Amino acid sequence: SQQGEEDPQALSIQEGENATMNCSYKTSINNLQWYRQNSGRGLVHLILIRSNEREKHSGRLRVTLDTSKKSSSLLITASRAADTASYFCATDHAAGNKLTFGGGTRVLVKP
Amino acid sequence: NAGVTQTPKFRVLKTGQSMTLLCAQDMNHEYMYWYRQDPGMGLRLIHYSVGEGTTAKGEVPDGYNVSRLKKQNFLLGLESAAPSQTSVYFCASSSERVSGNQPQHFGDGTRLSIL
Numbered sequence: 001s002q003q004g005e006e007d008p009q010a011l012s013i014q015e016g017e018n019a020t021m022n023c024s025y026k027t028s029i030n031n032l033q034w035y036r037q038n039s040g041r042g043l044v045h046l047i048l049i050r051s052n053e054r055e056k057h058s059g060r061l062r063v064t065l066d067t068s069k070k071s072s073s074l075l076i077t078a079s080r081a082a083d084t085a086s087y088f089c090a091t092d093h094a095a096g097n098k099l100t101f102g103g104g105t106r107v108l109v110k111p
Numbered sequence: 112n113a114g115v116t117q118t119p120k121f122r123v124l125k126t127g128q129s130m131t132l133l134c135a136q137d138m139n140h141e142y143m144y145w146y147r148q149d150p151g152m153g154l155r156l157i158h159y160s161v162g163e164g165t166t167a168k169g170e171v172p173d174g175y176n177v178s179r180l181k182k183q184n185f186l187l188g189l190e191s192a193a194p195s196q197t198s199v200y201f202c203a204s205s206s207e208r209v210s211g212n213q214p215q216h217f218g219d220g221t222r223l224s225i226l
Contacts, residue, residue, distance in 0.1 A: 030209075030210040031209075031210065031211075031212070033214060035214075035217075040219075040220075041219050041220075042115070042201055042203075042217035042218050042219045042220055043154070043201070043203075043215075043217045044217070045214035045215065045216070048212060048213075048214055050212070088153055088154075090153075092209040092210045093209075097142070097159065097161060097167075097208050097209050097210075098156055098159070098169060098170070098209060099144075099156070099209045099215065100156075100170075101146075101153030101154040101155075102153050103151065103152050103153045104152075104153055
């Protein structure tokens with residue numbers, strides 16, 4: 001079973017709008033990561049947030065983590081057509097050197 | 112500035128054939144991983160390595176073997192390909208364990224079809 005689950009599965013917005021996607025997980029983590037995947041390409045790392053952090057920013061990206069609810073959110077502000085991609089959250093397991101990915105959110109930014 | 116390079120990029124096999132996927136990284140990373148990605152799903156870990164000469168099973172290891180004879184290379188083998196192994200395969204590397212502060216770096220994938 002997957003550790004992380006993203007919501008929504010797909011999102012369509014206009015350029016300039018904000019995009020928010022959520023990730024829920026099941027067991028305790030050390031960190032949670034967000035990755036972007038453009039069509040036909042590999043995953044690119046966006047942000048890593050540790051379990052003792054609540055919020056992190058990187059450019060137009062804002063990630064929050066609520067360990068009591070076992071959930072995280074990724075906000076993309078002032079979206080651009082180039083932000084069109086699939087976004088995945090990934091969590092580590094307490095035991096073992098394994099990163100578990102959710103099913104992803106497909107984001108379409110219309111110009 | 113190569114990062115993680117996967118070869119080949121595309122391959123079509125017949126059921127029962129064998130092949131090896133090659134992953135090479137030039138970042139001197141200790142940790143390397145093989146994942147598969149199926150339509151509409153996230154990545155699932157097949158095998159991984161925590162250093163030269165080591166390998167370990169991931170979530171979906173059956174039907175695959177791996178080897179890490181050199182630190183920079185991680186090979187994924189299919190001994191007898193089955194249609195269920197049709198997928199996109201991604202290799203990744205990292206300088207730290209997943210519980211650390213460093214992310215994984217991914218190649219652009221190998222698209223494999225088994226007929």
